[in-house]
Structure formats: C-alpha cells, structure tokens
Amino acid sequence: MAAQLAVEVHGNGDPVLLVHGLGGTSNVFGPQVGVLSRFFQCIRPDLPGSGRSPADGPLSIAGLADAVEGVMDERGLDRVHLVGHSLGTIVCQHVAARRPNRVRSLALIGPLHAPPDAARPVIRDRVAKARAEGxxxxxxxxxxxxxxxxxxxxxxxxxxxxxxILMRQDPEGYARTCEALAAAEPADVARIACPTLLVTGDEDGTAPPTAVRALHRKIAGSSLRILDRCGHWTTFERPAEVNEALVNFLFSVD
Structure with missing residues (x-):
C-alpha cells in the first residue's frame, strides 16, 4: 500500500513521521514542517483515500497503520518520532502499541482514543452524505x-x-475513511512505553479536554497541553504554540 502513497520529505536528521486525520492531507502539517525540518527529517504522507493517495478497497485503522509502517519500511527507518492529528492519532497509537520498538516518541494533536459511541452514527451518516452529495x-x-x-x-x-482542504477530498476516499473511523477500536495504550505528548484545544469538540485528560491518564508518563481559543484544526489555528510544543518535546527525547 505504501508504494501508492504520495509522500513528501523535508530536511535531515532524526525522522519525524507526520500522520494527518480525517478530511486532512499532509498539508495539515504545513505550518510545522518549516520549523521542524530545520532540525529533523519530516516525512508526511497522504494516507490512502486522502489527498493525492488513492484508496484501493475498503479502509480500516489496521490498514492505515500498515500504510504508516510501510512508509517506514520503504525508507529504511527502524525507528521514528510519530506525530498524529485527529484520526491520525488513533493510527499512531496502534503503531506505537503493536511496534513499540519502532517508535521513539508519540505526539498526539487533537487526540482520540477511539470515537465515542454517540459519535459513530454521526460519522456513518457522513459516509452516505459524501457519496450522495459530495x-x-x-x-x-x-x-x-x-x-x-x-x-x-x-x-x-x-x-x-x-x-x-475538505472540499478537495475525493468523496469516495473520504467516505471510506469515515467507515474506518466509525469502526475504530482503541489501541492498547498500556503497551505504549515511549515519551508521549498530548495537545488539544480548549474549544475542541472532537477531542475535548476532558476526554484528552482521560487518555493522558491511560498513557504512562505522558504530558498534556491545552491551547487557548483553539478548536480541532489545531495545527492551523495555533501553529506557533503547536510548533513550540513539538520542538521542545522532540528535543527532550533521548
């Protein structure tokens, strides 16, 4: 699957793999790449079904995690720092839980453990809407x-x-990504042993501070930052604060 993905690489140094969320593309991390690539090698794919990467069949969280590992394998990367946004944080948690030896650190922006039960029908409604109306x-x-x-x-x-960004998405790819998110199961975060940072906005209705605090308590040794006057599109809404948090966090990892 990784061979079909659109992947951009910027800078040199320790590899940082950036994983976008539902309705996003690698450009969600545009405000971060300019800063991080001064110190790190930034690798940002469009996940299958998003942006410039086609979806080959149904999508699942396990399949998206496989795609992320495939990017690592193709580039010969034994270990990476993983940075995820929204759905991408679920994918990153699964990679870190099942391949702890391959993940140096985990930065989760607008993080979800899994969609709450009340949100799953809403996500499934978007599947039909995307296919019928665009x-x-x-x-x-x-x-x-x-x-x-x-x-x-x-x-x-x-x-x-x-x-x-949302209007540029292929409706079918977006619908399949919604199906993956609606069926997502939480990762076994007790298996996550790497340094972990969680960042969310005080007005983030998708990853509200109360839910992110609960996830923070489940990941041993993790740290939490809540950004003022910020919704769910964290990397765009508060780019300077996200950049500061990521640079300080990544440089703190041994």
Whole structure:
C-alpha cells in the first residue's frame, strides 16, 4: 500500500513521521514542517483515500497503520518520532502499541482514543452524505463545528483553508475513511512505553479536554497541553504554540 502513497520529505536528521486525520492531507502539517525540518527529517504522507493517495478497497485503522509502517519500511527507518492529528492519532497509537520498538516518541494533536459511541452514527451518516452529495455540505459543517470562535471571527483565512482542504477530498476516499473511523477500536495504550505528548484545544469538540485528560491518564508518563481559543484544526489555528510544543518535546527525547 505504501508504494501508492504520495509522500513528501523535508530536511535531515532524526525522522519525524507526520500522520494527518480525517478530511486532512499532509498539508495539515504545513505550518510545522518549516520549523521542524530545520532540525529533523519530516516525512508526511497522504494516507490512502486522502489527498493525492488513492484508496484501493475498503479502509480500516489496521490498514492505515500498515500504510504508516510501510512508509517506514520503504525508507529504511527502524525507528521514528510519530506525530498524529485527529484520526491520525488513533493510527499512531496502534503503531506505537503493536511496534513499540519502532517508535521513539508519540505526539498526539487533537487526540482520540477511539470515537465515542454517540459519535459513530454521526460519522456513518457522513459516509452516505459524501457519496450522495459530495464534500461541500460536509466542509461547511466541519468548519462551523470544528474551528474555534476566535478562528471564525478573527482568522477567516484559516477557516477558508480548512474548507478548501475538505472540499478537495475525493468523496469516495473520504467516505471510506469515515467507515474506518466509525469502526475504530482503541489501541492498547498500556503497551505504549515511549515519551508521549498530548495537545488539544480548549474549544475542541472532537477531542475535548476532558476526554484528552482521560487518555493522558491511560498513557504512562505522558504530558498534556491545552491551547487557548483553539478548536480541532489545531495545527492551523495555533501553529506557533503547536510548533513550540513539538520542538521542545522532540528535543527532550533521548
């Protein structure tokens, strides 16, 4: 699967593999790559079914985790720092739990352990909507619900960027990714032994601080940071704060 993926690589140094979420692409980490690539090798794929990477058949969290490991294998990387956003954090947790010897550290931005039961029917509804109507209505709803009040009022360019990324998605690839997320099972985070950072926004309705604190308590030795006036599109809404958190965290890892 990894051979079909669109992958970009920037910089040199210890490898950092960046994994985007539902409706995202590798460009979700655009604000981070310029900073991180000064010190690290940044590897950012479009996951199967997202952006420039086609979906070959049904998608699952296990299959997406396989794709991430495939990127590592193709580049000959024994160990990496994993950075995930949203659905990408679920994928990263599964990789870290099943291959602890391959993950040096884990940074989870807008993290989910798994979708709450109440959210799963909503995600499945998006599957039918994407296939029947395309991405415009979904994009508008996600911009409204997924960004903070401050972003919508004072940074309309960020809201427009989120809308553009979502509208550019292939509806079928997005629908299959929704199916993977709706069926996602939580990783066995007790097996995660690497340094772990969790970051979320105080207005993140997808990864609310209460849920992220609960995940933080389940991952031994993890640290938590909550960003002010920030929704779920964390890397766009608070890029400077995310960059600071990631650089400080990655340099703290032995």
């Amino acid at each position: 991405m415009v209505g979904i994009a508008d709803a996600i911009v409204q619900a997924g960004t903070s009040a401050d972003t919508k009022a004072n940074r309309p360019e960020v809201a427009a960027l989120v809308r553009e």
